[in-house]
Amino acid sequence: MPHLTRDLMRHLTRPTPQPSEQPSEEPSGQPSGERPDAGRPLRKRASGGASRQGMALLRIPATVIAATGLLLTACTSGSGGHPASASSPMSGGSSAASSSTASTAGLASYYGQKLKWHSCGAAGFDCTSMKVPLDYAHPGAHDDLTLAVARKKATGPGARIGSLLVNPGGPGGSAIDYLQYAALGYPTPVTSRYDMVAVDPRGVARSAPVECLTDKQMDTYTAVDTTPDDSAEVTTLASADKGFAAGCEKRSAKLLDHVSTVDSARDMDILRGLLGDRQLHYVGKSYGTFLGATYAGLFPQRVGRLVLDGAMDPSVDALESSRAQAGGFEVAFNAFAADCLQEPSCPLGTTSVTDAGKRLDALFKNLDAHPLSTGTSRKLTEALGTTGVIAAMYDQSAWPTLRTALASAMKGDGDPLLKLSDSYYERDDTGKYSNLMYANAAVNCLDLPPALRSPADVEKALPSFRKASPHFGTTLAWSSLVCGYWPVKATGHAAKITAPGAGPILVVGTIRDPATPYAWAKSLAAQLSSGHLLTYDGDGHTAYARGSDCIDTSVNAYLLDGKVPPTGKTCT
Template identity: 45%
Template sequence: MPTQSPPRTTAVAATAALLVATLAACGGSDSKDEALPDQKLSWKDCPAPSAAEGGGGAPSPLPGGAEWQCATMKAPLDWADPKGDTIDIALIRAETSGDDDDRIGSLVFNFGGPGGSGVTTLPAFGADYAKLRTRYDLVSFDPRGVGRSAGIKCEDDEQLDEYFQQDSTPDDDAEKKKLVENVKSFNGACEKNSGKTLPHVRTTDAARDMDLMRQVLGDDKLHYFGISYGTELGGVYAHLFPKKVGRAVFDAVVDPTQTAEQGSLGQAKGFQLALDNFAKDCTSKVTDCPVGDTEQDVKDKIAKLLDDLDSKPITGLPPRELTQTAATNGIAQSLYSKDFWPYLTQGLEEAYDGDGKILMSLSDSMNGRGEDGEYSNIQAANVSINCADDKARYTREYVEQKLPGFREASPLFGDYLAWGMVGCTDWAVEGQADHPNVGAEGAPPIVVIGNTGDPATPYEGARKMAQALGKGVGVELTYKGQGHGAYDSKNACVRGAVNGYLLDGTVPKTGTVCG
């Protein structure tokens, strides 16, 4: 994205009332259940996703014919005033395929972002969790500010087309001034269209929503599977409600000890590593690599393509052209999974010949743009949650000072991610903290999985999360692989460890390595 790091589902990191801030700092909210626990969910057939959720048709049944069901939960808009205004939280579930006697409860998923719609994502990957469904109802949700859960609205589709085409790696004073002005305009639109909601989309607010969800689902403990930003949300939940944590797994782990700047710098290193691995893979095959003769040649040609696009965009998806920003965004999107590498190869090969359709399609996917030209609200929600969470407000001058370090971390992505730090400048709501508090003394073991080739949430974050959760809580597992996350790689060792814990309660040995 032109004004910040890619979403944490993509990666990188919310002012509430004093009560919420105090509880977030202190933890230990287990003395009593939160507001509105007596409501009863009314599960019905799922409608087609809203435009804010990404559009498309209603979710298809699972293999075997099980239907997805949807419901709406009421939550306080302001958790410091639980008897005040409420918002709707959209939920989705697939009931367990096993016997009632074997059912453990609900397994709640958050797939990251922040800003990703769980109501649309869980059905898309539901078959991957078939084993877990033998003992759990699979449940996910649109977090507050996302999709149908009081979704944040900023600019309209036409404005977003222009916004995502802007030059996000400015070279001169005029371009730098324009970028800052565009960010200010976008942030002003968020305040104008969603000002009432903006102060209440912190991760601490979403964590309280999850505890309310646990209650209305009828579970004594929250069994949880968090991916990418979902690991940060899970860590904050464990901090606030350590005695309510059930069996939990964190995959593609956000480093909870980092500031927003450190997170962006870590992503620069992570995406550069993924690009290096892509170049090595392409040039090591028996057939010739169509985008370069050597690893360095691949990276040099990509750098030249981006440099050329800065002054002369090429045909993209008409009437839009492929700009330097869109191409960088598309390349970043393709590095989230090794499965996308063939698309990156084809997209680069075609872009060298003046055709930018594939790279622009990848960029559109990152930004939440559908083929019909409508945007989901993933980026509006991403900005809103990150800016409400993160205390830092980085200026143009500060970014200029930091550019050399970002360029050293990644010649290709350094500028892109450094300038992304201005995304919260002039934001309407004060940020909550420098980094989240995830200390969870008294919680049961939480399995924390790091992927050595992860571009968006670099591997080192898993160890930092395991340590921050506390002794006896964080159980670290390493996957030596590529892409964002480990369980979805279908690696038998990873899946065996995760399934063994979630289904049978068998805690893997900390330090386990899966290749």
């Protein structure tokens, strides 16, 4: 638990370029001023998909960043602030964001900053920071936030086009960590002509991070049973969610009203101005597509070339979002099972996908009754085992790892499956968590009203979740409960984003995407007044820079020349 939402763009085993040297500095990640829990050491999370208030994140895994050998080290974070009202009259996915442009009144001092870049890595990365108002409704009335920014300049040859902002999703994924993948792993024609740029969104990683629990408390929370069998287990689960929400209020109360997607979209426009770009060029993955679409709704005339890959549908409410995502993981598991059956050593058998599902259910049931030893003080519970399986659904390159982990679990060793779960939660080998899950909940619970406010609400919704996903539906339903106990009210609501007047926007959808169902990409492309859909007939979460030459060629043509693919374009 918490099975949060939106973004886990996982490339668990995908090779990435290797820089020749390691960078030399360490990011403090410490905001100045009023940061709650200032003594707690900070870390970070990398990312890229899941529902809004349910379990999955949408993100790029930390293992990818580790494979690059990079860690940007001189990007600092910002101050906390004194909250007042909701951060903006326009909130994520709201009709205001979809139909009118955002005012920049009173923001001249923020748009007039001068960025002071300095080297923060031997591989040619630069870092800086920028000030943004805590509360856009009252700029200057409270402490500012300081957001961490990083870039890698265009490598040439060819004329520089401008800056290309990237965001991996989450919400809660570190865009700066993802930049280290994108700057070296995106196609060379793009990185040679764009300065690759990232800002950790407010509340995330190096930018005034939201904090909620101690690492030990998080270990306990992630292991809580999300398939309760009786009233006592329901009470335990609800108490855990209440404790999580209370911890966020205790440690981060001054931020919780001000970390909406609209706030982050407005921050991106300030950065666009500071970079000297007339329009925003952007690649958003998973939840990053919602951030990008929100930006387009607020600033349609400033839309440059926007790629929204692994798209979310802003018109879908929290309940349907979580339920649809459950269905997405079911589709992904069936694809994994079909592949596994081709292997003689498949731990789920070799007869049928249906039989494979029954064996998985049997494993989960056994973990519920008898958590497995992992060689550490932690046991592999059913909740952690389920998370481990889900983590591997984001990228088919992780399927061999999952096969091995399932085989080990069936032999009594829970450690490999626990490691998959830890990678999902961004828990490192020393037991430290990034703030990914805390930021994820904070943003999600502010962006949309809670779908399920009580255990009774979950019980009522369970049949539809189980129908959508016999293997994961119960977990995703119960994992939606945390926002029902959130200490601040949501400022957004589900609504279409049309962005009239924006230039062409490229929406990329993967047919068997586990975290952002393909139907969402079709819907977003249709509702955007200038949306164009590009389809990848494949598995895994998101498509660009993940191995498809057809997808990469089409996206590159758009980013480099503004050329959108023909209607109905599908890559295999």
